[in-house]
Amino acid sequence: APRTVLISGCSSGIGLELAVQLARDPRQRYQVVATMRDLGKKGTLEAAAGEALGQTLTVAQLDVCSDESVAQCLSCIQGEVDVLVNNAGVGLVGPLEGLSLAAMQNVFDTNFFGAVRLVKAVLPGMKRRRQGHIVVVSSVMGLQGVVFNEVYAASKFAMEGFFESLAVQLLQFNIFISLVEPGPVATEFEGKLLEQVSTAEFPGTDGDTLSYFRDLYLPASRELFHSVGQSPQDVAKVIVKVIGSARPPLRRQTNARYTPLTALKAMDPSGSLYVQTSHRLLFRWPRLLNLGLRCLACSCFRTPVWPR
Ligand code: NAD
Structure with a gap:
């Protein structure tokens, strides 16, 4: 029987690509539940899914920051979740002094606690069945800090520590964890983020720091995305392999x-x-x-x- 794969954050980027690639698996190994916070944005995914829509791919509402939304989504799934992909995430770039605590907490609520919330919801079923695979879209910034990305990197470090710890216990239940670590990925989101921050004010930040950010970091960052950036398709391909492997690795970087x-x-x-x-x-x-x-x-x- 096909494995049921639940993916968060499928309205764009890596999540959208992954949902489509899995749903179009030539061997039809997967039944994909592609979720997103705002169903008003499902058009692009549905168009990309083509004939898979309603066959091997269904779209569902899921806000990883809401207990009710997670419960509602899982109650609508026929059968159990065999593979959970924690993909939903937000970025935050800029000088620390100019960022609000609320913006920082939102990063942790989405990236870290969002993943934890989903794991808590699917884990009892996976443990009962003594099988399952939890895939986490982390980042190379989960492995090493990057200047002006302190809070985002911290949220990914948090995921790395959480899931590495959990992996030990879950091995006993035949449940695998895989942290996928992309480098820069040229999604629409990144372009917009860099565009926004180049004109943002960052109140309370001194002139030196602002000029390091605007005149050194931003051009270097654009160059980085341009020179070594991967496409969401390429990252999704790596995740498809990880999901298909009999002995999934704990860590997998996507960009050689x-x-x-x-x-x-x-x-x-x-x-x-x-x-x-x-x-x-x-x-x-x-x-x-x-x-x-x-x-x-x-x-x-x-x-x-x-x-x-
Ligand atoms: P993206 O913005 O296209 O995708 C992120 C998705 O998460 C969006 O569809 C967004 O709507 C969704 N999302 C945000 N908050 C949500 C919430 N509360 N509930 C449900 N969905 C929510 O960008 P992407 O690059 O495809 O990002 C996917 C993952 O890859 C993220 O976890 C990101 O941290 C990670 N990542 C991205 C890069 C990169 O350079 N773009 C690099 C490494 C890792």
Whole structure:
């Protein structure tokens, strides 16, 4: 029988792509419940799903920040959830001094507590049946901090710690956990976010910090998305593989071109190598950052090209 896959945040980006790819599985291994907070936005998903709609894909309302919405959604699902994909998430970028506590709490409510809420809801059923797979769309920012992304990274670190801890217990119940860690993904959302923050005020932030953010970070970030960014389709493909594997991995990065950056942390347990390299790339050699990233993008990282 096909496995029932529940995915959060399917109105756009990675969630939408994943829902469509799973629903169109040539071997029809999945029955996809593609959920979104606002059903008014289901048009794009439905168009992309095509013939799968109503067959291997159904659309349902789900706000990961609401107990009632989660209960309502699960009560409408026929049978049990075999695979849960925690994909819904929000970003937050900018100088800390200019961000409200409410905005920060919203990031944790959505990214962290949203995932925890869903897990609590499906876990009793999975444990009873002694089977299940919980997939979490984390980020490379769940593995290492990134300048001006403190709160977003913290929410993804929280997910990494939570799910790694839970994985130990759940192995005893034959339930697998997989943290998928994309690097930059060129979704509409990222473009809009960077656009918005470039004109935002960030009240209470000093001039130096503002200029580091606007004149160094934002151009570097745009360049990063441009040079090593993946498409949501590519990320979804990796997640499809993870879901289809008999022994799913606990962690899976999706972007080989970004791994040299994540390796910096693994190479030096003191943390200095990663923090100092990131600092130098942003504050000392911003031109080199772009050059280095272009090298990453064309896979010539091992033979860096120096400026002539
Ligand atoms: P996206 O904005 O297109 O998708 C996020 C989805 O979550 C949206 O459809 C949004 O409506 C939904 N969402 C937000 N709050 C919700 C709530 N309370 N209830 C239900 N749904 C809600 O962006 P995306 O890039 O596809 O993001 C998907 C996941 O991938 C997120 O968890 C994000 O943190 C992660 N991620 C993104 C990137 C990137 O560069 N875009 C990189 C690494 C990880």
